[in-house]
Amino acid sequence: TATKETHAFQTEVKQLLDLMIHSLYSNKEIFLRELISNASDAADKLRFEATTDDALFEGDSDLNVFIDIDKENRTITIRDNGIGMSRDEVIANIGTIARSGTKEFFGQLSGDQEKDAHLIGQFGVGFYSSFLVADKVTLTTRRAGLEHEHGVRWESAGDGEYDLDTVEKAERGTEIILHLREEASEYLDDWKLKSIIHKYADHIPFPIRMMGTPAAAEEGEEVKPAEIETVNQASALWTRPKSELTDEDYNNFYKHIGHDFEDPLARLHQKLEGKYEYSLLLYLPKRAPFDLWQLEAKHGVKLYVRRVFIMEANEDLLPRYLRFVRGVMDTNDLPLNVSREILQKSPAMEAMKKGATKRVLSMLEDMAKNAGTADESDEINTDYADFWSEFGNCIKEGIIEDAANRDKISSLLRFATTQSDEQSVSLSEYVSRMQEGQDTIYYITAESLAAAKHSPHLEVFRKKGIEVVLLHDRIDEWLTSHLTEFDGKKLQSISKGELDLSNIGENAAEEKKEQEEKAKAAGPAVEKIKEALGDKVKDVRTTDRLTESPACLVSDQFDMSSNMERILKQAGQ
Numbered sequence: 230t231a232t233k234e235t236h237a238f239q240t241e242v243k244q245l246l247d248l249m250i251h252s253l254y255s256n257k258e259i260f261l262r263e264l265i266s267n268a269s270d271a272a273d274k275l276r277f278e279a280t281t282d283d284a285l286f287e288g289d290s291d292l293n294v295f296i297d298i299d300k301e302n303r304t305i306t307i308r309d310n311g312i313g314m315s316r317d318e319v320i321a322n323i324g325t326i327a328r329s330g331t332k333e334f335f336g337q338l339s340g341d342q343e344k345d346a347h348l349i350g351q352f353g354v355g356f357y358s359s360f361l362v363a364d365k366v367t368l369t370t371r372r373a374g375l376e377h378e379h380g381v382r383w384e385s386a387g388d389g390e391y392d393l394d395t396v397e398k399a400e401r402g403t404e405i406i407l408h409l410r411e412e413a414s415e416y417l418d419d420w421k422l423k424s425i426i427h428k429y430a431d432h433i434p435f436p437i438r439m440m441g442t443p444a445a446a447e448e449g450e451e452v453k454p455a456e457i458e459t460v461n462q463a464s465a466l467w468t469r470p471k472s473e474l475t476d477e478d479y480n481n482f483y484k485h486i487g488h489d490f491e492d493p494l495a496r497l498h499q500k501l502e503g504k505y506e507y508s509l510l511l512y513l514p515k516r517a518p519f520d521l522w523q524l525e526a527k528h529g530v531k532l533y534v535r536r537v538f539i540m541e542a543n544e545d546l547l548p549r550y551l552r553f554v555r556g557v558m559d560t561n562d563l564p565l566n567v568s569r570e571i572l573q574k575s576p577a578m579e580a581m582k583k584g585a586t587k588r589v590l591s592m593l594e595d596m597a598k599n600a601g602t603a604d605e606s607d608e609i610n611t612d613y614a615d616f617w618s619e620f621g622n623c624i625k626e627g628i629i630e631d632a633a634n635r636d637k638i639s640s641l642l643r644f645a646t647t648q649s650d651e652q653s654v655s656l657s658e659y660v661s662r663m664q665e666g667q668d669t670i671y672y673i674t675a676e677s678l679a680a681a682k683h684s685p686h687l688e689v690f691r692k693k694g695i696e697v698v699l700l701h702d703r704i705d706e707w708l709t710s711h712l713t714e715f716d717g718k719k720l721q722s723i724s725k726g727e728l729d730l731s732n733i734g735e736n737a738a739e740e741k742k743e744q745e746e747k748a749k750a751a752g753p754a755v756e757k758i759k760e761a762l763g764d765k766v767k768d769v770r771t772t773d774r775l776t777e778s779p780a781c782l783v784s785d786q787f788d789m790s791s792n793m794e795r796i797l798k799q800a801g802q
């Protein structure tokens with residue numbers, strides 16, 4: 230019983246389509262990358278489901294993508310024999326944006342083509358990019374395992390509506406026919422398509438096939454019919470030796486797996502052999518993904534077992550604070566056909582997580598070490614500074630979240646101080662500049678850099694030439710409650726508790742004596758002020774903190790800082 234229906238796109242889809250066609254105008258060729266990437270995801274899913282249900286292969290386990298050009302009808306067809314979709318799945322996946330964060334996404338669009346293209350890529354508009362080159366798209370699909378008569382046809386001109394029909398489809402999988410727009414005729418050329426496939430899909434571990442170009446016939450010879458050829462390399466990139474791979478190979482793979490238009494900032498490719506054997510190919514993006522600060526932010530590492538895709542990894546594979554890392558982990562030491570729950574609790578997973586975390590932190594340490602040095606072409610290396618400005622606050626989360634690696638992580642921290650407005654000073658750099666007799670790292674937390682810099686608490690530190698760390702990110706309050714020591718030096722807030730700076734500096738002894746005399750003289754005045762303020766304060770003290778301001782408020786050492794009070798108030802607590 231065929232049922233033809235017309236559905237309306239979700240409002241957001243319509244908006245996204247309009248926007249995409251405008252902002253990706255000069256980047257049309259990505260439609261092919263996106264459709265191939267979907268076909269490859271569909272093959273991954275089938276292979277994974279088939280590990281527990283071999284019947285899903287329906288006797289055909291040669292997973293591949295076939296691309297066909299029809300010049301006369303001006304169509305390109307992209308056909309896969311992956312998992313396919315049921316009618317419900319088509320409705321849920323095509324014509325809807327199920328992802329959370331859609332609103333934030335629209336909020337972030339700037340109108341700047343390059344920036345928006347980057348965001349759109351991250352958001353994964355995937356399938357809709359078909360409309361960059363097509364004015365009509367026909368998708369026919371059948372889910373593996375369903376009867377032939379449960380095929381589905383989806384068709385749309387990208388104008389806000391789509392038709393849905395139930396059809397007969399003998400082969401499982403998905404076929405997409407793009408009816409090309411006039412201005413997209415260049416894609417009817419097979420050389421053009423092949424070059425795009427090389428650019429974006431060489432590393433896809435499934436063959437992408439096309440009809441070969443027929444060889445020119447010699448005089449008198451018969452024209453040989455064209456043969457099917459595999460266009461891409463079709464081997465999992467991370468399994469190939471480093472020596473065979475170029476920067477371009479690595480970067481293209483990153484763009485595929487990271488949904489990014491830009492090259493990555495850094496990468497890590499390692500094969501680890503010990504108790505457990507696994508490969509890592511991990512990347513740091515140049516820019517933070519749009520959902521980095523959302524609670525349900527996507528993790529970007531994929532888990533493979535013997536080259537079979539198992540799952541998008543989450544906290545089980547890398548800690549939450551490293552959620553910006555993109556890439557692949559592949560192991561031989563996990564069984565293919567067990568539940569995710571069992572996988573997640575396996576010692577092999579745990580070992581991989583530990584190893585990968587360590588290696589990412591080491592990569593960051595190396596980047597930090599090389600920061601500011603010049604390479605052969607005299608270009609100053611700013612990778613770590615760039616990294617810090619995008620992901621520094623994640624690293625601070627690491628201090629809180631990952632006690633086992635706290636020492637390593639604390640050496641990655643960079644702060645603004647009274648000597649640098651930029652967040653560029655490491656704690657060891659601070660320590661190397663400490664004054665004679667100073668055994669404490671001093672910091673102040675405030676709402677903004679300006680507020681921190683102009684705090685009256687800093688007066689005496691300026692006078693004595695003691696550097697103070699200026700903390701002004703929201704997370705810093707939590708950071709300092711977990712990071713209480715570095716390199717044997719205590720961290721202390723200068724707006725909390727008693728401050729004893731009397732042993733610091735060249736004239737320490739004289740200053741101390743002077744201060745004691747002053748305190749004695751002020752005794753009666755302090756008593757009067759205490760009486761006058763009554764319950765409003767805990768205590769009134771003389772201080773050597775101030776040089777210009779007459780008085781300041783100080784929290785008790787173990788009380789909340791005033792900045793923390795402010796944050797909690799804002800949060801409604």
Ligand code: ADP
Nearest residue numbers: 267268271313314322323353354355356357403
């Ligand atoms: P994304 O790939 O980021 O999820 P897309 O717009 O590219 O976004 O695809 C949306 C969804 O449609 C996919 O997640 C998948 O469920 C489904 N889909 C798209 N193409 C295919 C395909 N060739 N085979 C099976 N499912 C597909």
Ligand code: MG
Nearest residue numbers: 266267355356
């Ligand atoms: Mg996709």
